[in-house]
Amino acid sequence: xxxYSVFALVRQAMGWHQGWERAWRSPEPQAAYxxxxxxxxxxxxxxxxxxxxxxxxxxxxxxxxxxxxGGNTGRNTTIIRSNYLQDPSAAIYEKARSLYETLSxxxxxxxxxxxxxVMMLAQTQHEVRGYRRTAQANALQGVATEFIGPARVKxxxxxxxxxxxxxxxxxxxxQPRGGTARHxxxxxxxxxxxxxxxxxxxxxxxxxxxxxxxxxxxGVQTTRGPIRCGKLGVVVAGHSGVLAGMAGxxxxxxxxxxxxxxxxxxxxxxxxxxxxxxxHGYMSQSDKGEMVIxxxxxxxxxxxxxxxxxxxxxxxxxxxxxxPMLSRLKMLRWWGGIVDxxxxxxxxxxxxxxxxxxxxCGWGTGGFKAIPGSGWAMxxxxxxxxxxxxxxxxxxxxREGRFVDESVAAGVAH
Amino acid sequence: xxxxxxxxxxxxxxxxxxxxxxxxxxxxEGPGSDEAAFEAYLFLxxxxxxxxxxxxxxxxxxxxxFIAARDTVTMxxxxxxxxxGSGPPPDIAARMGxxx
Numbered sequence: 001x002x003x004y005s006v007f008a009l010v011r012q013a014m015g016w017h018q019g020w021e022r023a024w025r026s027p028e029p030q031a032a033y034x035x036x037x038x039x040x041x042x043x044x045x046x047x048x049x050x051x052x053x054x055x056x057x058x059x060x061x062x063x064x065x066x067x068x069x070g071g072n073t074g075r076n077t078t079i080i081r082s083n084y085l086q087d088p089s090a091a092i093y094e095k096a097r098s099l100y101e102t103l104s105x106x107x108x109x110x111x112x113x114x115x116x117x118v119m120m121l122a123q124t125q126h127e128v129r130g131y132r133r134t135a136q137a138n139a140l141q142g143v144a145t146e147f148i149g150p151a152r153v154k155x156x157x158x159x160x161x162x163x164x165x166x167x168x169x170x171x172x173x174x175q176p177r178g179g180t181a182r183h184x185x186x187x188x189x190x191x192x193x194x195x196x197x198x199x200x201x202x203x204x205x206x207x208x209x210x211x212x213x214x215x216x217x218x219g220v221q222t223t224r225g226p227i228r229c230g231k232l233g234v235v236v237a238g239h240s241g242v243l244a245g246m247a248g249x250x251x252x253x254x255x256x257x258x259x260x261x262x263x264x265x266x267x268x269x270x271x272x273x274x275x276x277x278x279x280h281g282y283m284s285q286s287d288k289g290e291m292v293i294x295x296x297x298x299x300x301x302x303x304x305x306x307x308x309x310x311x312x313x314x315x316x317x318x319x320x321x322x323x324p325m326l327s328r329l330k331m332l333r334w335w336g337g338i339v340d341x342x343x344x345x346x347x348x349x350x351x352x353x354x355x356x357x358x359x360x361c362g363w364g365t366g367g368f369k370a371i372p373g374s375g376w377a378m379x380x381x382x383x384x385x386x387x388x389x390x391x392x393x394x395x396x397x398x399r400e401g402r403f404v405d406e407s408v409a410a411g412v413a414h
Numbered sequence: 415x416x417x418x419x420x421x422x423x424x425x426x427x428x429x430x431x432x433x434x435x436x437x438x439x440x441x442x443e444g445p446g447s448d449e450a451a452f453e454a455y456l457f458l459x460x461x462x463x464x465x466x467x468x469x470x471x472x473x474x475x476x477x478x479x480f481i482a483a484r485d486t487v488t489m490x491x492x493x494x495x496x497x498x499g500s501g502p503p504p505d506i507a508a509r510m511g512x513x514x
Binding site: 239241242245250251252253254255299300301302303304308309310343398399400 | 415416428429430434436437449450452453454456457458459460461462463466468486487489
């Protein structure tokens with residue numbers, strides 16, 4: 001692999017930048033692999049990378065029906081935080097956040113991780129109590145967060161209107177080590193790292209069937225021919241139910257649309273991430289100056305990758321109350337992604353009912369922040385059959401009533 | 415915007431006038447059922463990519479629950495019908511083309 005550095009940049013500049021090699025190989029699919037990962041988003045690529053790096057598996061393929069990072073990995077609002085209430089959530093999200101801190105160095109690829117701080121606004125008394133509780137829980141979990149008052153909120157983010165009549169800011173849960181990263185770069189860096197370790201990344205290859213013999217996965221049917229595999233990892237977010245259907249079981253997941261939009265670029269005015277969960281609005285400013293805005297999930301079952309007008313209108317109406325200066329901004333782009341929602345708003349990293357098949361799904365509206373931790377845990381689960389980070393997120397928790405309940409913790413889908 | 419006609423009051427309502435209530439025609443399990451049956455009732459869903467039967471409530475209208483047959487990919491609405499009964503009426507089932 002050609003390493004990226006300032007010296008490489010200078011060297012390539014001498015040759016008019018004609019000498020750069022492709023970041024990852026695009027080989028033809030082989031007939032068989034030890035492990036096949038379905039889904040070339042951040043989670044799938046991270047899983048493949050850690051399978052190769054941490055567990056020495058080299059005959060691994062990632063099958064992507066479209067292009068790398070073209071699904072939810074390229075559609076989210078890039079927020080990274082780990083201020084969850086429950087211990088298992090805090091463990092895996094904090095693992096992910098800490099891996100993000102050194103990801104650029106580990107993968108020799110600038111993912112533009114920016115620990116600018118994330119604040120979750122408390123705009124009702126209910127939220128104040130909830131976030132104080134979360135801050136206490138985080139202290140016990142070793143996650144650095146604190147509950148801050150409105151004056152500190154205004155100091156950190158001067159464009160917030162803290163004393164509005166309808167959505168007053170009563171405080172915030174502040175995680176200074178949270179932030180953002182460039183989402184495309186996260187997918188590309190894992191693809192490049194995995195490819196360098198021998199993983200085959202196969203794009204434009206949709207899985208059309210899963211071969212099961214005697215209760216055990218033997219391979220997949222794809223648009224580029226059948227591929228046999230020893231282990232199958234399904235990491236397809238919104239389409240998890242479709243893949244589960246191919247293997248003959250159902251999941252505790254419903255797919256809905258989640259929307260986001262960006263404004264025209266403006267001068268720097270906000271150097272933190274603000275999440276307003278009461279009104280389902282999340283906002284940060286990109287390096288280009290665009291205000292990146294995320295909304296709430298639509299609720300109804302949806303595979304269209306477009307959201308409803310009424311939801312985005314609700315989000316913007318409420319955000320304008322909190323950020324009055326937004327009211328004159330034009331929006332440049334508006335899109336949706338299909339999120340996989342579980343009943344307790346926690347993910348599923350689990351063995352499937354079919355032997356040899358593993359699931360990593362149910363991240364719902366908050367998967368981007370978890371990519372490194374999710375891949376780490378999924379790889380360990382696939383390689384060893386058990387992962388301490390993933391043990392609370394098994395599929396059986398719904399039957400056994402052992403939820404990792406984050407829906408109550410935040411009061412919203414997140 | 416998604417518009418559904420409430421079969422109870424006849425109003426064609428915008429999505430913002432309605433509340434969605436998840437998959438329709440679930441079999442409610444009672445005491446004495448085993449864990450697998452409860453899991454299926456409470457959590458497991460078909461979540462289809464295509465025609466879907468789903469519950470809606472006309473919350474800012476007549477307040478009644480009804481069921482809509484809608485395609486989750488094309489957003490085509492095949493029809494709506496009252497919440498009583500165990501499946502779509504024949505005309506709606508025909509429009510869905512037996513795909514649900």
